[in-house]
Amino acid sequence: MRLPGDDELHGVADVGGSFTLVGSTVQQEILPGKPTAMLAYALEYQGRRLVNPLLRVQTGANLRVRYWNALGETSIVHWHGLKNDTNNDGHPHYAVDAGETYDYQFTVANRAGTYWYHPHPHHLAGRQAYLGLAGLFIVEDPEEIAVQRALDVKLGVTDVPLLIQDKRFDANGALSYSPGAQDHFHGYCGDTVLLNLTQSPCFDADTRLYRFRLVNGSNARIYRLAFMHGEQALEFQVIGADGGLLERPLPARELFLSPSERADVVLDLRGTSIGDRVMLSSLPFDAMQFSTRAEAAAPGISVPVNGAPLDLMLIRVAQRVSSAGAMPEALSLIAPATPDNAATRVFTFDHHKGAWHINRGSYRMTETAFSVARGSKEIWEFRNPHPAMPHPVHVHGFQYRMLERKHGPAHLARLAVDARGLPAAETGWKDSVLLWPGETLRMLLDFTHPFSGDQIYMLQCHNLEHEAHGMMINFRVAHA
Ligand SMILES: [Cu+2]
Numbered sequence: 001m002r003l004p005g006d007d008e009l010h011g012v013a014d015v016g017g018s019f020t021l022v023g024s025t026v027q028q029e030i031l032p033g034k035p036t037a038m039l040a041y042a043l044e045y046q047g048r049r050l051v052n053p054l055l056r057v058q059t060g061a062n063l064r065v066r067y068w069n070a071l072g073e074t075s076i077v078h079w080h081g082l083k084n085d086t087n088n089d090g091h092p093h094y095a096v097d098a099g100e101t102y103d104y105q106f107t108v109a110n111r112a113g114t115y116w117y118h119p120h121p122h123h124l125a126g127r128q129a130y131l132g133l134a135g136l137f138i139v140e141d142p143e144e145i146a147v148q149r150a151l152d153v154k155l156g157v158t159d160v161p162l163l164i165q166d167k168r169f170d171a172n173g174a175l176s177y178s179p180g181a182q183d184h185f186h187g188y189c190g191d192t193v194l195l196n197l198t199q200s201p202c203f204d205a206d207t208r209l210y211r212f213r214l215v216n217g218s219n220a221r222i223y224r225l226a227f228m229h230g231e232q233a234l235e236f237q238v239i240g241a242d243g244g245l246l247e248r249p250l251p252a253r254e255l256f257l258s259p260s261e262r263a264d265v266v267l268d269l270r271g272t273s274i275g276d277r278v279m280l281s282s283l284p285f286d287a288m289q290f291s292t293r294a295e296a297a298a299p300g301i302s303v304p305v306n307g308a309p310l311d312l313m314l315i316r317v318a319q320r321v322s323s324a325g326a327m328p329e330a331l332s333l334i335a336p337a338t339p340d341n342a343a344t345r346v347f348t349f350d351h352h353k354g355a356w357h358i359n360r361g362s363y364r365m366t367e368t369a370f371s372v373a374r375g376s377k378e379i380w381e382f383r384n385p386h387p388a389m390p391h392p393v394h395v396h397g398f399q400y401r402m403l404e405r406k407h408g409p410a411h412l413a414r415l416a417v418d419a420r421g422l423p424a425a426e427t428g429w430k431d432s433v434l435l436w437p438g439e440t441l442r443m444l445l446d447f448t449h450p451f452s453g454d455q456i457y458m459l460q461c462h463n464l465e466h467e468a469h470g471m472m473i474n475f476r477v478a479h480a
Contacts, residue, residue: 001201001313004054004136005156010163010196011050012156013043015057020044020066023075023119023133026051030197034173038132039071041117052135054161055117057108059141065104069096075128076102078120079137080260081242081399081431083109085451089396091458091474092122093365109450110399111332112144113244113429114161114213114262122365126219126464130177130188132197134217136161139244143332147245151266152325153211161213162280164257164312165197166190166221168303179465185351186289186389187220187259187463191303193282193310201313207274208324210267211239216257219464222306222390222434223282224411226254227267227315234278237327240264243399243429245332250417250424254283258392258434260462263425269317270324278315284308285411288437290351290387334428337401337444342377344442345370349384349391349435349461355470356461362470368456369473374480377446379403388437391466395445397457397477399429403442412436432462447477454479 004010009028013019022042027035028051043053057063067077074097078090087094088106096102115137119128138161153159167190168176179188195201216223226233237249242262255263272278287307304310348359355362361369372378380400382393405412405421415423426433435441449455460472 001203002196002198003156004161004196008049009051011045011048011053013045013050013053013055015055015063016061018064020068021077022068023071025071028197030194031169031173031199036169036173036175038175039128040132041135052132054136054138056138056140056155059108059111059139061108063104063106063108067096067102067104069098069100072098073124074098075119075121075124077117079115079117081110081113081115082106083397083399083449085449086455086457089457090120091456092120095121108139110139111244112139112141113240113242114138114215114264116215116217123468126188126468127177129217129464130167130219131175134163134165136163136215143245147239147328147331150326150328151209151211152323153209158208159211159213161215162195162313163215163217164193164195164223165217166193168192184465184469186306187465189221189303189306193312195313203313203315204318205269205315206319206321207269207272207317208321209327210269212265212267214257214263214265216259216261218259220259220306222256222258222287224254224256224285226281226283228279228281229276234267237266238263238424239266239331241425241428242431246428247332247334248330249327250427252415252424254415255423255425256412256434258390258432258462259464260392260394260432261434266327272317274317274320276317279311280313280315282310282312288390288409290389337403339379339403339444340377342379342444344379344381346381346383347459349382349393349471351388356466358459358471358473361473363472367474368476371476371478372447374477375448377444380443380445382435382441384435384437384439386438390437391435391471392432392462393435393459394432394462395457395459397455398445398447399431400443400445402426402430402433403444406440408439409436449477452479
């Protein structure tokens with residue numbers, strides 16, 4: 001199991017101030033004995049070269065990040081989940097050509113949480129992310145440090161980020177990204193699920209609490225995650241979501257994680273015995289895809305459909321320990337979502353004549369679909385009419401609060417923790433949320449921000465093949 005830490009790949013870098021990320025082509029041994037050429041972010045850090053570094057920052061840090069595009073094609077970095085202005089969001093309009101640089105300068109305004117960074121050039125984001133460009137961005141603040149102390153966890157040891165990505169490799173170990181018509185419709189799924197770019201990972205654990213920061217970095221695959229002990233799904237505690245800690249831990253035995261979503265969970269192995277084996281799995285589910293035909297994949301590769309059961313990581317209980325950490329009863333203070341007199345804006349996610357649409361429009365990089373007033377609150381309602389596909393919908397620039405899920409599938413409704421139909425993680429702050437076929441979601445956005453002038457952001461589907469085929473719009477947060 002590759003853990004973010006001292007190794008080159010996913011090495012942990014404590015950053016503040018200035019640094020340079022280089023979009024590069026690297027050779028990485030992912031499959032045994034078969035080095036794979038992949039795209040990655042490289043960082044010179046304390047005399048070493050880190051690949052797709054885990055950037056750890058403190059809330060309030062002032063960052064000056066130079067992105068040096070040493071790829072052979074245009075690209076730009078999107079800081080996913082960060083409350084940045086347009087210039088620092090990674091809008092495709094700002095993509096830089098091969099050999100050029102883009103300078104970011106921003107103050108990290110977000111509360112502690114697991115965020116991430118990935119490419120966002122128009123039409124190329126899916127391909128570049130698939131070929132390897134992705135890293136984690138972990139923000140800490142005093143509240144977070146208190147939780148780490150209570151749990152007695154250490155990043156890369158007992159506080160374990162898991163970047164979940166599915167890929168296809170050819171016989172030589174090369175990554176292949178060659179979406180066909182079915183892939184454009186369903187999104188590009190792989191036959192090999194990697195955790196932190198480890199194939200079939202094994203994690204040796206002690207009899208103690210473990211924190212797992214689950215990040216879905218896949219282009220299109222949705223996971224129904226559970227920790228299976230034989231036939232039994234172990235209870236775990238959900239402690240955080242996209243935008244950081246929940247108010248208090250909430251018990252669950254499974255959760256759905258769609259592309260770009262994060263879930264922060266604590267698994268208690270204190271009651272297990274040496275030799276016990278727990279499998280982090282994706283349980284089978286009906287992904288409600290419009291066409292359920294297994295796609296015609298490349299010869300020799302059979303790709304499990306979205307919703308097929310998958311084993312992700314074997315946890316082997318290897319050692320009994322006395323210092324095991326303790327679960328805090330309270331994690332954070334999250335004010336109730338108060339819509340006041342917020343107006344409702346409706347978005348329909350649909351498909352028409354080979355393109356993916358939001359409100360019947362296909363993405364145009366230079367057009368802005370609508371404006372909201374800076375400082376206002378709005379309720380956004382997402383609708384996904386049947387027959388359809390599930391869409392992981394991401395709003396740039398803001399974290400929001402979920403208000404309600406209606407008409408969702410039974411497999412989700414039974415995970416609700418309250419009358420609003422929300423699963424545990426959606427009681428916290430979110431920037432990405434899965435919209436199932438037939439469903440209506442309502443969420444509260446607050447467009448307060450500290451930046452002067454108009455800001456342009458995006459609302460998009462984070463199924464990256466849907467994004468590439470139009471399912472994205474620009475919106476303006478107007479200053480005056
Ligand atoms: Cu979509």
